[in-house]
Every structure is written in C-alpha cells, then in structure tokens.
Amino acid sequence: MRVLVATLFLMLFCSVSSSFAVNVDTMNKDELKSMLGSENVVVLDVRAGRDWSSSEFKIKGAIREEPGDVSAWAGKYEKEKTIVLYCA
Amino acid sequence: MYSLLIVLSVTSFWLFSPEALVLIGNGGGLGTGIGIVTLLCFSAITFIGISFIKDDRKSTGQNSQQLQKQKVDLVSFIGIAGMIGTALFASTGILVTAGFTFNEVFYYRFPNFAFAFIILAAALSLQFFPTSIRNRILVITVSFCFAGLAVLVAYGLISEPTVATDFATENTSIMNLLPLLLVFVGLDRVRALLGEELLRFRLTFFLTVMLLAGWMYVSARFVEPQRLIFSTIPYMTAAWKIGGEPGRLIMGMIIILGSLGAVYGLMTVSSSSVTRMFGKKRGDSIGKGIILLMAIAIGAMMGAGVAGTTILELYIRSSLLLWLAYTGLSIFSGSLQAIKKKSFHAAIGMISSTIILLGSLAIFFNQENVIAAALFTVSMIAGALLLITFLNVIAGYVGKNEIPIIKNTEV
Numbered sequence: 147m148r149v150l151v152a153t154l155f156l157m158l159f160c161s162v163s164s165s166f167a168v169n170v171d172t173m174n175k176d177e178l179k180s181m182l183g184s185e186n187v188v189v190l191d192v193r194a195g196r197d198w199s200s201s202e203f204k205i206k207g208a209i210r211e212e213p214g215d216v217s218a219w220a221g222k223y224e225k226e227k228t229i230v231l232y233c234a
Numbered sequence: 235m236y237s238l239l240i241v242l243s244v245t246s247f248w249l250f251s252p253e254a255l256v257l258i259g260n261g262g263g264l265g266t267g268i269g270i271v272t273l274l275c276f277s278a279i280t281f282i283g284i285s286f287i288k289d290d291r292k293s294t295g296q297n298s299q300q301l302q303k304q305k306v307d308l309v310s311f312i313g314i315a316g317m318i319g320t321a322l323f324a325s326t327g328i329l330v331t332a333g334f335t336f337n338e339v340f341y342y343r344f345p346n347f348a349f350a351f352i353i354l355a356a357a358l359s360l361q362f363f364p365t366s367i368r369n370r371i372l373v374i375t376v377s378f379c380f381a382g383l384a385v386l387v388a389y390g391l392i393s394e395p396t397v398a399t400d401f402a403t404e405n406t407s408i409m410n411l412l413p414l415l416l417v418f419v420g421l422d423r424v425r426a427l428l429g430e431e432l433l434r435f436r437l438t439f440f441l442t443v444m445l446l447a448g449w450m451y452v453s454a455r456f457v458e459p460q461r462l463i464f465s466t467i468p469y470m471t472a473a474w475k476i477g478g479e480p481g482r483l484i485m486g487m488i489i490i491l492g493s494l495g496a497v498y499g500l501m502t503v504s505s506s507s508v509t510r511m512f513g514k515k516r517g518d519s520i521g522k523g524i525i526l527l528m529a530i531a532i533g534a535m536m537g538a539g540v541a542g543t544t545i546l547e548l549y550i551r552s553s554l555l556l557w558l559a560y561t562g563l564s565i566f567s568g569s570l571q572a573i574k575k576k577s578f579h580a581a582i583g584m585i586s587s588t589i590i591l592l593g594s595l596a597i598f599f600n601q602e603n604v605i606a607a608a609l610f611t612v613s614m615i616a617g618a619l620l621l622i623t624f625l626n627v628i629a630g631y632v633g634k635n636e637i638p639i640i641k642n643t644e645v
Contacts (some may be wrong), residue, residue: 196327196541199466200252200334214544233542 176232182206188223190231197234203231239368241434243376244427246442247499248420250379250492252469253324254446259468261414262450263459264407270325270447277443283437283586284425284561286568292597302504308615309567313560314622316505318528319553320419321504325532327550329353330541333494335470336469339486348537353490357497358529363612372498375491383445388438389475394644397458402582409600415593416554417446422561422600453474457532492554497532501525520625543608552607555594556614562590584617 165196182205191204192213204210211219213233223229248254263271333350354492360368421439428435453462453472462468473485505524509517569583601607 155410193542195543195546196330196334199547200331202338202470 173230177226178205181228181230186226187228187230190223190229191232192233208232236373237431238434238438239373239377241428241431242380242438242442242497243369243372244423244499245435245438246376246380247495247503249417249442249446249498250376250383252489253496254417255449255469255489255492255514257417258278258415258446258450258467259453259457259465259472260463261411262541263457263464263467263468264410265461266451266454266457269411269414269450269454272408273414273417273447273450274443276415277418277588279589280415280421280561281439282582283565284422284623285581286572286583286586287561287564288427288568288571298369299335302318303375308558309563310617311615311622312458312512312563314504315498315611315618316553316556316558316560317420317423317504317507318618318621319549320612321500321528322531322535323553325354325357325500325528325548326541327546328493328496329532329536330627332490336487336490336495339482347536352396353494354497354529354533354536355386357494357501358525360498361501361525362552366596372495375495379488379492379495380442380445382488383449386473386476386481386484387445387452389450389481390455390472393456393476395455396475397455407411409596412593412600414559415590415597417626419554420503420559422498422564423507427503427506442641443639456578468588469580501528511622520628534624548603548607549603549610550599552598552610553614556611558590558594558597562587562594565590 178189182189189205189208191198191208191210193201196214198210236603258273261273263269278326295489329350330346332353333346333348336349337344337346355486363371423433425435449472453468455476456470457465458471465471469489470482470485473481474479477484502525505521505528508524509521511517565583566587569587572580572583598604598607
C-alpha cells in the first residue's frame, strides 16, 4: 500500500489531451489519503495495459474501469460525489 | 558444469520470462493434471519437431549468396516478422513488468520506468561485452532463475496445500490450454544457435520443462483456480502464497533477471534471423546495427507509453503466433524432405508441424480482435520484406569482398 501511496498521486489525469480539453482538479497523495473510506469519494483505477496488469497493488476500495471506454461507465457514478481517477 | 550452465542460459532465455510464467500460471488454473500433461505434450511436440528443421548452414554446402537466395521466401519473412515483432513488443512489455516488479517488490522510491530503461541498457550492453564476461553474466542470471524457482517448487511441495488440486473448471478446454504452445516459442532458434551442443541442450531443456511443470503444480496447490486463470501476475500471487514475503522476493528476482535474459535473448535471436542471410562479415556489422536499432525502438515505445495501452498485448500475441507458425512451417518443410528420403520418422515431423500450425491458427482466431491482429500480422510481414530489401541494398555497399562462410566441400 505504501507503494501506491508513495507513487500515487497523482497523475490523476495522465491523458494529456483530456487535461488540455477540460479543467480538471488534481489532488496529492495526502489529500486523497485523508479522504479514503468516505462515502462521498469514489476512487477509480483507470490504469491500462502493463501499468495495470504488471502491478500487484491498487488503492483500497478502488474500482477498476477501462480508460478507453469512458462513455460506458461515466454515468454509473453520482456527479455529486468526488470522483478520483488514477492511472499510474 | 560451467558449459552446461551456458547452454542452460541459451535454452531458457524465454522459458523464465514473465510472459512464459504468466502462460504457465494461467494454464495451471485450468486443471493441474490436464495443465501439466498439456505442457509436457507441447514441449515434446516442439522438441521433436524442431529436430526436423534443417540447419541450412551445415547441410547444404551452399555459399552465402546461394543461402541468401534460398532463404528469401514467404516463410522466411513470416519468421523474421515474428521474431523481430516479438523482440520489439514483448521486450517492451517485459521491461515494463520488470520495472513494476522492482518498484513494488524491492524499492518503491525508485521509478519503475527508470528501472525498465536500466534493464534495457543492461541487455544492450551485454551484446557488446566480450563473450567470456557475457557468458558469466548470463550464467549467473539464469542460474538464479533456475535455482530460485526450484526452491519455490520444493517449498511448495513440502508445504501443506491450501487449495484442492483435483479440480476442473468450466474454463478447462483445449482451446484455453493451447496458449501453452507459446511457452516453447523460439526453441528452433535455440537449437540452431547451440549447434553441436545437442546433448546439453536436451538435458537443460528437459530439466527446465520439469521445473516449469513443477511450478505449475505448486501454483495450483496454493492459488484458487479462478484467480490463477485470470491473473496477469499469477507467478507473484503463487510465490507469495507459497513462501510469503521471502517467496515474493525470490520471485521478484526471478522476474527481473528473467526479463534481462529474455530481452537479451530476443534481441540476439531476432537479429541472427536476419544476419544469417548475409554471411559472417556483413552479418556481424548488420547484426550490431539491428540490435542497436531495436533497443532504440523499444526505448522509444516505452517512452511513448505503448506499454500503457491494451493494444500491446495484441501485438505481442500476434508476433508470437507468427514465430510459432514459422516454426511449424519449418518443421513441415523439413518433414517433406524427410519423406523424399523415405524416412520413417517423417510422419512424426508432419504430426508435430500440423499440431503447431493448427494450434497457432486456433489461438489466432480465438483472440478478441481478430481483424486488428490480422492487419498487424500483414503489416509485420510487409515490414520484414522492406527490412530485408533495405538491408540487401546496404549490405551490397558494406561487404562486396565478403568471403563466404560456408565451404562447398562441407556436407
């Protein structure tokens, strides 16, 4: 877990195009750590390829979603909640 | 003993790679008995089959120009496309896996990305080391992999299992076991590279296959089938379940050293598949150039984030299948020649090549995105055609006074 916490943060949106397209808030590992477990936070693991398949760890409670298929899962999560995505 | 270890390092370059260990782990989840039997059958089919492949440099008595003409056919392009594709794409994936392994198992502050580049640099540097030093490093590398896996297998055998092994899941089918054929990809080139070391090759291959079968067995003793089947890192899950943190550390070392050996081996084998068409003098200089270009391409792909895309797995699988198909076609060709000589054993070669070819086709059509795989496959073959054409032009300038490496007096 320390591995994740140490490297965690984020790159909450590592997609360059997405970052340029919209203004997305980011948070550091300490901010996220303090929010973990809250009902109002949804953590999404959007790592792809070997970034995901070679890793032993994920953030506790994170939900895995396919980064290339955002439209398929974007509607599943309440917009009122804080949705945190991590990709590394 | 030392020469045996050198042969082991060549024989096992792919067998201890993360890719092979994933295939074995996934296979173990499909049923211990059927998984091991399938693994052993595929190893025997491949091993027996490649004995029918003619070593063109030894038996035909051709000079390099004749050899060049003979080799440039569609089958050769399939082989070159498969080998270079595997060297490029599988190495990219393997290196990233090694980076993650180091980061998560040994030292989380060190960036996985940087470690992947260090392994790539090490594999490239090895190519330019003196043979004696290179052999020592490879021997240490593969010996650790072999010994480490043997320790885990032994510990797994003497420990109380946590999972019943007499199972069969709804996923158990020959279609799902077929990918185990890919564990033995490259064995044809290993045999060609080892040349006269046939006895040691047989011994080291047998020992390694037995070890891998043992690993498959103990993995299934400690990890639930469904987890093994669908895991992308079954080797690490099994190592942790068997040996706890020490087991995880040992497997971490196996993955890192196995990755170094695999990337070095893939570079060597794929470049030799091209350079053997050009004779020794031109081949050596072309070979070094190809290896350097491959390392740059792999580094560029890692830098561009190719490993973080899902398409990489399709590229790796398709490249491996091209290589497997090439092996099957080569065995088929060798068996045909044996039939012409009315050799009784030719039937064995035909059976072997048929299984390998049908197996590679079945795996290919069982992929999720067959059209993309087909497009990639055609592109790789076309790329191989362009590469050879380009190298022929270059080689024409480099080695006009080349001395043929094969004497016409040899039989």
